[in-house]
Amino acid sequence: MVYRLSTRLLNICIASFCKAQQLEKAEAVIIDGIRLGVLPDVVTYNTLIDAHCYFFGTDAAHSVLYRMREAGISPNVVTYNSLLAGAARNCLLSLCLDLFESMLQAGIHPDVWSYNTLMHCFFKLGKPDEAYKVFRDIILSNLSPDPSTFNIMINGLCKNGYTDNALGLFRNLQRHGLVPELVTYNILINGLCKAGRLGAARRILKELGESGHQPNAITYTTVMKCCFRSRQFEQGLDILSEMKSKGYTFDGFAYCTSIGALVKMGKIKEANDYMEQMVRNGIELDLVSYNTLINVYCKEGNFVAAFNLLDEIESGGLECDKYTHTIIIDGLCKAGNIEGAQRHLNYMNTIGFDSNLVAFNCMIDGLCKAGLTDHAMKLFESMEVKDSFTYTSLVHNLCRERRFRCASKLLLSCLKGGMKILRSTQHAVLDGLRCSGYTSEARKLRSKIRLGRLLH
């Protein structure tokens, strides 16, 4: 009895060190315990494995598993679930499947958590059919699905483009008398909104209000983002002030959503206020937050501060990504520093981001606006992938320079690539050709545009 109690205490102690990411202290406690005659048990090792998965990855966790077996302790379903979660987090599908296999071979029955994790992994890798098979297995087996099963399903269906199925599953739950959790509502509202189904999203939001759940900060951030995404800026700002006045705590997500929208609206001063508040409140900055802040600095022309943050990212052990570089390049272009932008673009290419389409688009647009159209054309020709942004910048600028035949050529290759381009852009080219006397060219272009519409 005394022994069991001690092991429990040992495990509680180890769990708190693991949670604080002090794994060497956890190990030291194990050694002390052994010295005192208190041996680690399966819970001890499971705690360690879970923490290793989280902080150091699956390989580290597997070496703990090895030590566990050496110590003569057999893994159980919890052990495997931790390993599965680690593998799923890193999208290591084949590892997930291997773990399932060895679990079965060891005679350990997977539980709902195991299945949920596998399902989530399939969804994350864009394999909704496989995920659905797992879901069916849960239903057909004598395990019963838990609320997370449905949340993972609804989220996965939304993320993979099956919004209607997600909505259907949600309604099915309600028909069976199950009360959806707040998470479920949040998942569905976000999914519907991203699919452009604003009416349905609003309906679910209303139902959430009638459900007895209190919306949380995530609900507010989600809905706010929905408004901004659909360019309903005033409504988004209303939700922002409601969130503030109701005393919700802002985390990095809420701040970044608000700051990003304010920058887009040109409210740089307000964006800066929120930025200062965010830092003052001690929000730990991750890469997305850094990028958001760098964007604010760029848009207010404070490139010293922007580049300082760039250094801070790297010295803090994070790595700039394509967003960081795009924000810098676009910022320099918009501030009229074309040479600086070109320099950063070259630098970006040398460090391996040479297929950053958005950054190239920003550079093209910047060159165009600076009147360096030929330079922009050269860059355009060197690009392997182009999209409608690329074409729109160039076509508009060529029209401005009254080079309508060149614009027409580009417009055609854009349409031939199956890319959508605004009617107003097409009309700019057509009208330009007509007004400058190229009537037959205009006619030809118009019929080709019509043909293109039929084909795509």
Place this chain on the structure above:
DNA sequence: ATAGGGTTAG
């Protein structure tokens, strides 16, 4: 455990 945040043209 499952939910929310960052970049470009007109």
